[in-house]
Amino acid sequence: MSLKAFSDYVSLEKNYSQHTVLAYIRDIESLQEFLKEQYEIDDINVVQYGLIRQWIVQLVNNGISNRSINRKVSSLNAYYKFLQKTQVIDNNPLKKHKALKVGKKLNLPFSQQELKEVLDNSIVVNDFESARDKLIVELFYSTGIRRIELVNIKMSDINFSQKQLKVLGKRNKERYIPIIDSLIQSINVYLKYRNQLPTIVNSEALFLTIKGTKIYEMLVYRIINKYFSIASSKAKCSPHVLRHSFATHLLNEGADLNAVKELLGHTSLAATQVYTHNSIAELKKVYAKSHPRNKT
Incomplete structure (x- = not known):
């Protein structure tokens, strides 16, 4: 059973994104390389848990975070479950594996002031790129969509009369998000500049x-990082x-x-x-300030 069969399975049957499929394959190939270099084993399908554990130990010793290791093992687990389903193997070597402990990952949101x-x-709209960049920031903050969802928005996904945006999410699930008037205004400003481009390759x-080509994920990341690394002192300034x-401020x-x-x-x-921790903190402030028994 080849990796190609597994790749087709998670891509076509499970509807995972190409990014996720490639991540799965890289993780599996990482174990393959370890087994080949350390034990001259070519067939990943027949290895026992003890050898996989040695690979995990090596990852730990190489400074890979527990969170990343757990993700790699999760990819392997999905592969071995697929081999069981297709009757290539009888037992999953990771059946009794316990995930490594990880600390809670806390991404503090940008403040409303930022x-x-x-x-x-920070963004003065006077040309195509500035209009686009401002709209990207506004769209993220007004809708909470993911980076890949923003990249894949089509012109036809915007319904101006209904004031809503159609978004294609994970596993090709569609959802509709309301858009506010200020966002519609920014869309219209951007479209004026977009229509003035000398060449439009991807018109949809x-x-x-x-x-004039379709925007890509890394460029979106650079745009967000460019503006927020100046306005914010946070170490991480990303679309996420x-x-x-968006979620924290709404809550x-x-x-x-x-x-x-x-x-x-x-x-x-x-x-x-996971987004409610800041809301709880906000509630505590209101409670401490407002409760009659807490007033002096």
């Missing part, structure tokens, strides 16, 4: 490069932090957790609850 600084002062894509800010203002879950495109409420 968002205001970027949107009101909403966001383009200056050359903007998504985090701080009293938004329903289930509503935020739907906007973010989460399949479970547990995934959304």
Whole structure:
């Protein structure tokens, strides 16, 4: 059973993104290389847990974080489950494996003041790129969409009359997100500059490069990092932090957790609850300030 068969399975049957599929394959190939170099074993399908554990130990010794190691092992586990399903192997060597302990990952959101600084002062709209960059920031903060979702927005996904945006999320699940009037205004400003580009190669894509081609994920990351690394002292200034800010600020203002879950495109409420820690902190401040028994 080849990796190609597994790749086709997770791509076509499980509807995983190309990025996820490639990550799975890289993780599996990492174990293959270890077994070949250390034990001259070519067949990953027949190894016992003891050898996989030696690979995990090497990863730890190489300074790989427990979170990254757990992800790699998760990829392997998915592969071995596939081999069981297709009756290539009888037992999954990772069946009794316990994930390594990891600390809670806390991504602090941008403050409302930092968002205001970027949107009101840092980006002066006077050409195509500045209009595009400002719209990208506004869209992330107004909708909470993922970076890949933003990259893949089509012109036809925007419904101006209904004031909503169609987004293609994970596993090709569509969802509709309301868009506010200020965002619609920024879209219209950007479209005026977009229409003036001398060449448009990808006419369906909403966001383009200056050359008229569809925007790509790394460029989106650089745009966000460019503006927020100046306005914010946070070590990490990424599109995901903007998504985090969107969710946290909504919850701080009293938004329903289930509503935020739907906007973010989460399949479970547990995934959304990671954003509530800041809301709890905000509630504690209000409680301490407002409770009658706490007043002197």
